[in-house]
Amino acid sequence: MPAPLDSLKVVEFAGLGPAPLAGQLLADLGAQVTVIDRASGKVDATDVNRRGKRSLALNLKSEDGRALAHALIAWSDILIEGFRPGVMERLGLGPADCPDTLIYGRMTGWGQTGPLAKAAGHDITYLATSGALSLMGSADAPPKPPLNLVADYGGGSMFLLYGLLAAVISRGVTGKGQVVDAAMIDGVPAMMGLIHGMMAQGVWTDQPGTNWLDGGAPFYRCYRCADGRDVAVGALEPQFYALLLDGLGLGDADLPDQNDRAGWPDLTARFAAIFVSAPRDHWAAVFAGTDACVAPVLTLEEAARDPHLAQRGVYVAPGGIRQAAPAPRFSASDVPQPTAPTAPGADTETVLAELGYDDQTIRTLRASGALT
Numbered sequence: 001m002p003a004p005l006d007s008l009k010v011v012e013f014a015g016l017g018p019a020p021l022a023g024q025l026l027a028d029l030g031a032q033v034t035v036i037d038r039a040s041g042k043v044d045a046t047d048v049n050r051r052g053k054r055s056l057a058l059n060l061k062s063e064d065g066r067a068l069a070h071a072l073i074a075w076s077d078i079l080i081e082g083f084r085p086g087v088m089e090r091l092g093l094g095p096a097d098c099p100d101t102l103i104y105g106r107m108t109g110w111g112q113t114g115p116l117a118k119a120a121g122h123d124i125t126y127l128a129t130s131g132a133l134s135l136m137g138s139a140d141a142p143p144k145p146p147l148n149l150v151a152d153y154g155g156g157s158m159f160l161l162y163g164l165l166a167a168v169i170s171r172g173v174t175g176k177g178q179v180v181d182a183a184m185i186d187g188v189p190a191m192m193g194l195i196h197g198m199m200a201q202g203v204w205t206d207q208p209g210t211n212w213l214d215g216g217a218p219f220y221r222c223y224r225c226a227d228g229r230d231v232a233v234g235a236l237e238p239q240f241y242a243l244l245l246d247g248l249g250l251g252d253a254d255l256p257d258q259n260d261r262a263g264w265p266d267l268t269a270r271f272a273a274i275f276v277s278a279p280r281d282h283w284a285a286v287f288a289g290t291d292a293c294v295a296p297v298l299t300l301e302e303a304a305r306d307p308h309l310a311q312r313g314v315y316v317a318p319g320g321i322r323q324a325a326p327a328p329r330f331s332a333s334d335v336p337q338p339t340a341p342t343a344p345g346a347d348t349e350t351v352l353a354e355l356g357y358d359d360q361t362i363r364t365l366r367a368s369g370a371l372t
Contacts, residue, residue, distance in 0.1 A: 003030025004333045011036060011069075011076040012053070015343070017148075018106040018156030018184070019082030022051035025161060026078075027052030028326035029335060034076075036060075036069060039372045040345025045195040045319035050341035056352065057345030057372040060091050064370035071355050073098055078164055082107040085117050095179050103167040107160050109151075111183030123148035126155065126184040132192060138209035155187025161369070210261075212236065218267035219244060219258065222297060229280035233271070234293035243292035247283075248274045345372070 008031040012023040027033040032052040039104070040057040056072075059065040073079055073093070079102055081088055088094045095104045106112060106180045107206065109121040116129075124145045127133035132150065137143040163180035171177055198204035198212075212217040219235040236246040241258050245251045255270075256263020276284060280296050287294035300305060304315045304322055319340030326335045348371055352362050367372050 001332055001333045003335055006030035006032075008032070008078060009076045010034070010078045010080060011072050013081040013083070013088075014038060014055075015082040017082065017107075018152045018160065019080050019105075021153055021157040022105070022107065022160045022164070023080055024049045024051060025157070025326075026164075028338060030333075031078075033316045034072060034347070036072070037344040037372075040348070041343055043341065043343040045321050045340050047341050048321065049317065051323070051338045053243075053341070054347035054351060055342060055344050056348035059370055059372045060093070062368070062370050064365055064368055066092055066333050066372075068352070068355075068365070068370060069093060070097070072351065074101060075355060076102065077168070078103045078105060080105045080107065080160070080164075084108065085112050089330075100176055101171065103164055104170060104177065104179045105164050105182065106159055106179060107182050109156075109184045111185060112179075116185075121184075122292055123151040123184070126151040126188055128319060130185060130188040130192075131157075132188050134206065134213060135195065135208050135211075138215065140209075141209055143208065151184040153187050154191060156182065159187035159190065165314040200262045216264065218264050218271050221268070223272055223275035225280040225283060226277060227279040227281075229339060230282055230297040231275060231283050232295050232297050234295075236293070240291050241286075243290050244294060247286045247290065247292055247294065250274075263315075271280055279303075292319055 004325050005026055008026065010023060010031050010032055012019065012024055012035045014020075014035050014037045023033045023035070028051075035050070035053050036054045037055050037057045038060075043057035056295070058068055060069060079098065085108065089096075095102075098104060107124050108117070110116040110119060117244070124133065127136075127145065127150060130151075133143045133145070134144075136146060160180065160347055167178055167180055195204060195328075196344040199206070204211050208214055208216075215221040217236075219233055219241050222230045222232050224230055233244065235241040238258065242251070245253070245255070248272070258265060283294065284296040294301075300322075303309060309315060313325050315322055316337055317323070318338050321340070326338060329335070349362055352365075357365070362371075
């Protein structure tokens with residue numbers, strides 16, 4: 001069976017962060033993604049976000065190089081770029097310079113408009129400005145950034161993909177493409193509906209480390225074990241909480257009510273004293289097969305060997321580099337296993353031949369400096 005997105009042709013302008021991940025995820029599901037690189041180079045098997053993509057290297061400062069970019073764009077359904085506002089326009093490659101059937105994906109931190117549109121930033125910057133970072137951590141310490149998973153990839157890549165595929169559906173109705181302005185500063189708040197709702201209900205405070213999901217609740221946090229490793233506890237529901245108490249030997253103990261916040265410090269201290277009395281894998285065995293939602297905190301090396309992840313094939317290693325397999329799974333579509341990345345510029349001749357350029361023309365373009 002064909003892959004879900006094998007009818008889509010995507011041109012991606014090489015960059016960093018959420019735009020390359022979006023291109024990779026489209027390629028994983030069968031889209032033909034061609035990266036326009038600034039220069040040819042060596043293969044880097046560790047650049048996981050390049051897997052499944054082709055590459056041609058163009059000099060976009062030359063007239064011929066820009067003409068080649070336009071030819072590839074005209075051949076494509078979707079364009080992805082992650083530059084600051086105005087960069088593509090100065091190259092003559094902005095939305096107004098492209099076919100009206102093109103879906104033009106723009107990935108930035110601040111968006112295409114607003115006072116900060118042209119300012120620099122990183123995942124932590126957008127988390128801070130959106131208000132989300134203020135809710136992460138504990139009351140007695142500065143917030144801790146959750147790697148770069150939330151703003152870059154959650155609020156960035158995933159919302160870019162959501163917008164691009166929505167625009168594909170819209171184009172099927174209208175026949176017209178459009179610009180998708182995906183901004184991390186928009187995506188992060190969009191993921192916080194649950195928290196805003198709980199605040200409105202008065203069951204969530206803006207004091208970090210005092211709530212259900214931020215480590216304040218004794219039944220939703222991590223605990224250190226005797227061997228210095230950790231377990232993660234997520235026993236939110238009453239029936240799961242009862243199983244947690246049973247596993248800790250507290251099923252018949254006189255304890256504060258689960259959701260009595262005044263009793264949380266006492267419960268946390270008692271849970272911590274029990275967990276630290278035995279190694280992590282002891283507790284993994286105690287809670288194995290139960291719905292207590294207690295899990296060992298695995299390292300990446302351990303996760304790759306976990307029986308459940310191994311059985312599902314969650315990790316693969318094209319080119320000897322461990323990385324995630326394509327997701328999600330499909331019942332009636334074939335999603336091939338990823339292959340190692342090719343070098344920047346490695347597919348220049350192949351791509352140009354598909355666009356109708358003959359060998360002599362390609363040699364002339366290379367001699368002129370349009371191909372790098």
